[in-house]
Amino acid sequence: MINEVIINRLDELIGDYDTPFFNYLLYSYDLSLNECELIIEELKSDIDSNKFVSDNIVATLDDYFNRRVTSLEKQDKIEYLSKLLQKDSPFYIKCLKNMIFRMKMLI
Secondary structure: OHHHHHHHHHHHHHOOOOOHHHHHHHHHOOOOHHHHHHHHHHHHHHHHOOOOOOOOHHHHHHHHHHHHHHHHHHHHHHHHHHHHOOOOOHHHHHHHHHHHHHHHHHO
């Protein structure tokens, strides 16, 4: 029963993805509409499975969006670093040459 009330309140805040609050979330976190829908579905799923415990749905939504943005930023950094460390990347080759040069200097 409580879960239904929370989901109804969430639906009121979000509407058909056209409420001022949803637009605030969409533009302030610079996410795609698809990303926002995924976050909201994740929250609804957590509410249904009783993983969600909070009286403040607005703060919780904000927290879910913050976590998603942080996760995406980490993913972007990992992808960037993995591209740098590919065997055929100029950065990787330069690092290897530098390491070899330094090792020769030590010998």
